Amino acid sequence: MDQIVQDTLSDRVRVSGRITAMTLTGDGRLRWTDGHQRSLTLEKHVLGFVVEGSKIRIRAVVDGRDEICCGGRAGSVVRKDFVFEPLSEDSKRLWCEKLRDFIDSFGRPKRLYIFVNPFGGKKIASKIFLDDVKPLLEDANIQFTVQETTQQLHAKEIVKGLDLSKYDGVVCVSGDGILVEVVNGLLEREDWNDAIKVPLGVVPAGTGNGMIKSLLDLVGEPCKASNAILAVIRGHKRLLDVATILQGKTRFHSVLMLAWGLVADIDIESEKYRWMGSARIDFYALQRILYLRQYNGRVSFVPAPGFENHGEPSTYSEQNICNPIPSQQQPIKILQHGYQGPDVDLKNLEWRIINGPFVAVWLHNVPWGSENTMAAPDAKFSDGYLDLIIIKDCPKLALFSLLSNLNKGGHVESPYVAYLKVKAFILEPGALTQEPNREGIIDCDGEVLARGKGTYQCDQKSLMSYDKLQITVDQGLATLFSPV
DSSP states (O other), X not given: OHHHHHEEEEEEEEETTEEEEEEEETTSEEEEESSSEEEEEHHHHEEEEEEXXXXXXXXXXXXXXXXTOSSOOTTOEEEEEXXXXXXXXXXXXXXXXXXXXXXXXXXXXXXXXXXXXXXXXXXXXXXXXXXXXXXXXXXXXXXXXXXXXXXXXXXXXXXXXXXXXXOSOEEEEESHHHHHHHHHHHHTSTTHHHHXXXXXXXXXXXXXXXXXXXHHHTTTOOSOHHHHHHHHHHTOXXXXXXXXXXXXXXXXXXSSEEEEEHHHHHHHHGGGGGGGTTHHHHHHHHHHHHTOOOXXXXXXXXXXXXXXXXXXXXXXXXXXXXXXXXXXXXXXXXXXXXXXXXXXXXXXXXXXXXXXXXXXXXXXXXXXXXXXXXXOTTOOTTSSOEEEEEEOSOOHHHHHXXXXXXXTXXXXXXXXXXXXXXXXXXXXXXXXXXXXXXXXXXXXXXXXXXXXXXXXXXXXXXXXXSSOEEEEEEEEEXXXXXXX
């Protein structure tokens, strides 16, 4: 009797020429025997199915750890078809109905808008889409529109005018940069409050890939395109905090990180050694440690509960935030519409302050800054806080050891590192302690937010001035496709 309640459908079918029993259980497992006991979990393994005459072809994915899989390495996703033949037309119709009802109940996307950035990272995003993404989407019967980006901010401009009612999500086959553009584009729309609820997906095809690394690491999956697009196809979602950076009338919305000092210098200035490939980061990091820079300045913040012992008591002052002091290098003027940032009474919060000089200041929204940098191991996607990492005085040998532990997050255990969570943050960047006429770089989500005097490519315009800026967090504002 229990078996009858548990089973949704049980029937005899033909598999590989042999008649066998096949069962679809109430918890979504498809079981049959073809000389071996077989089992597929519909939610995890099954992408879709097609009818081929009297047969039904199940489009599925398995991995090297699955007992169903005949080969492949642990963690590697393998596309695999399973074909069975119901013994009558009525049986075939019933199997199709039950399979369709189950798959539809998962709430998977049916239509996607996909950005492909052919210029990011190793410039192989188009190949990744054709080889890894497109076949799985087709197996899942998902319709999609593909747009290759041609220049910086292209994705942002498109999404600002996109008819979102036609799609169940937006996917970025790129690094983190296109995702950031999409978020900013959605939040500049007049209907931003609805637009930002559209689920966003990322497939790693850039240099950093910190967001999708953070998502896939939740379930211990490798940061691969196939795993990333499966997270989109399966339709699970999670909320994501969005940080708003304010300076004067200019706003920028960040989802990954902000860096000033050592980390920003390595990230941006190592571009001059791009011909070295990925080795340029390690090479330039060593160079920057040997010739270590320290920056004057101060940071103010509203600590999360439990972190009130960091810094000294302070009060909020919006001076120079709403009207920053003009700098030699004027920022790009961008007229902002739509979302204006979280509605927070900053004056009545408990502020703390830390004065420089600083080696590095680093804010993170998610754990991983790139595929091999676990910058903030305690960061959560939607806790309403940013993780703040501060390095002040640090011997060079200790600093080298600290940076070598970034791939495991061990740097936050160093006595030279202050690691805390903050609700709001103000950065007042200053000049180099050794060279008062030289300033620094502020890096946000992998791009230059502001360049000071005497910095690398300081003649190029940036979004903001190298001056006081304010960051606030809106908890769970955006939505991501997620493996769980």
